[in-house]
Amino acid sequence: MHLNDYGMVPAFQNLPGIPARVTAQHKERYEIVCEHGVTYARLKAREFHWGDALFPTVGDYVMIQYVANGDSQILATLPRRSCFSRREPGPIPRDQAVAANFDYVFILQSLNQNFNPARLERYLSMAWQSGATPVVLLTKADLASAEQACRTQAEQVAVGVEVHVVSARTGVGLDGLAPFLQPGKTVAFLGSSGVGKSSLVNALAGEALMQVGDIRQQDGRGRHTTTHRQLLRLPSGVLVIDTPGMRELGMAEGTDGLTDAFSDVEQFLGKCRFRDCKHTNEPGCAIQAAIAAGTLDPARWARYRKLQAEAEGHTDALSAKQALLRRKRAWSKEIAKAKKHRNPEIR
Numbered sequence: 344m345h346l347n348d349y350g351m352v353p354a355f356q357n358l359p360g361i362p363a364r365v366t367a368q369h370k371e372r373y374e375i376v377c378e379h380g381v382t383y384a385r386l387k388a389r390e391f392h393w394g395d396a397l398f399p400t401v402g403d404y405v406m407i408q409y410v411a412n413g414d415s416q417i418l419a420t421l422p423r424r425s426c427f428s429r430r431e432p433g434p435i436p437r438d439q440a441v442a443a444n445f446d447y448v449f450i451l452q453s454l455n456q457n458f459n460p461a462r463l464e465r466y467l468s469m470a471w472q473s474g475a476t477p478v479v480l481l482t483k484a485d486l487a488s489a490e491q492a493c494r495t496q497a498e499q500v501a502v503g504v505e506v507h508v509v510s511a512r513t514g515v516g517l518d519g520l521a522p523f524l525q526p527g528k529t530v531a532f533l534g535s536s537g538v539g540k541s542s543l544v545n546a547l548a549g550e551a552l553m554q555v556g557d558i559r560q561q562d563g564r565g566r567h568t569t570t571h572r573q574l575l576r577l578p579s580g581v582l583v584i585d586t587p588g589m590r591e592l593g594m595a596e597g598t599d600g601l602t603d604a605f606s607d608v609e610q611f612l613g614k615c616r617f618r619d620c621k622h623t624n625e626p627g628c629a630i631q632a633a634i635a636a637g638t639l640d641p642a643r644w645a646r647y648r649k650l651q652a653e654a655e656g657h658t659d660a661l662s663a664k665q666a667l668l669r670r671k672r673a674w675s676k677e678i679a680k681a682k683k684h685r686n687p688e689i690r
């Protein structure tokens with residue numbers, strides 16, 4: 344077994360132990376893969392109870408001390424190149440990662456009952472913030488009655504993002520996903536319960552790897568059949584992570600993703616007469632002018648403001664690419680830091 348079959352392992356030279364990737368988490372016990380195959384591991388307490396050590400999550404690369412007939416020990420989590428995290432409430436709120444190191448985020452909405460542009464915007468925002476590249480998948484094409492209208496709406500919301508119409512049942516549109524489904528790449532699946540995440544994974548795998556849930560007839564919502572997150576390797580060599588729904592993820596910190604998902608709205612920002620314009624009824628407000636001229640949809644502006652408030656930050660006009668590059672730079676810096684920390688003589 345080569346760990347490279349489970350994705351691109353980040354640099355780890357000079358760290359003690361051998362690299363592994365977390366494929367599932369069961370409370371304190373982690374399922375991992377390493378050069379010895381699939382095995383289990385626990386955190387080495389001493390290593391995680393000082394400083395700001397990253398607690399591993401599904402998709403993480405970790406350094407382990409391998410134990411042949413028992414649980415191995417996780418010594419460190421390697422820096423992440425992308426992740427979803429949720430805000431853990433409590434006296435000191437902290438972000439907890441729920442999936443890490445994916446290259447693409449497949450955002451799924453089903454064409455029969457689940458299609459909702461406002462929700463799509465929120466998923467897009469979250470996907471951009473994760474550091475990975477989003478792709479929109481409109482599922483259950485075989486049940487669609489307004490496929491073209493939904494696709495058009497989705498394309499308007501998903502500025503600069505590919506939109507694919509697919510069906511796990513008929514196989515329609517699956518070929519179009521091939522560029523993302525490369526060996527060693529990791530894809531995170533995001534979308535409400537019942538939109539067909541598990542069915543799509545099975546269709547792509549060509550076998551029933553995941554349990555498919557029944558839909559309750561009245562409201563089209565799925566039962567929560569995915570009990571724990573798992574990183575799976577499909578026969579084609581692509582890796583997939585089935586992530587929890589929006590509610591479980593909450594809104595993550597930061598506003599980079601917001602900027603990326605709303606480039607059409609943000610083109611009007613910074614053009615008002617007053618620098619501190621509140622965009623309500625100030626004279627010379629570019630936003631209100633755009634709304635009046637019909638070039639800015641007031642509903643989209645309202646959604647933007649709502650997301651902005653939730654993100655609790657200020658926006659600066661970073662493009663998707665810049666945000667991604669920044670994330671990557673931070674990543675290599677982290678690696679350098681981790682190395683230095685372990686081995687002071689290494690630079």
Ligand SMILES: Nc1nc2c(ncn2[C@@H]2O[C@H](COP(=O)(O)OP(=O)(O)O)[C@@H](O)[C@H]2O)c(=O)[nH]1
Binds near residue numbers: 511
């Ligand atoms: N007609 C049709 N039904 C689908 C398709 N994909 C999934 N389903 C059905 O939708 C329900 C939920 O699917 P599932 O994969 O469990 O959704 P998940 O909760 O997102 O993982 C199941 O009853 C599936 O059979 C599709 O492409 N076409």
Ligand SMILES: [Mg+2]
Binds near residue numbers: 542556569
């Ligand atoms: Mg599922």
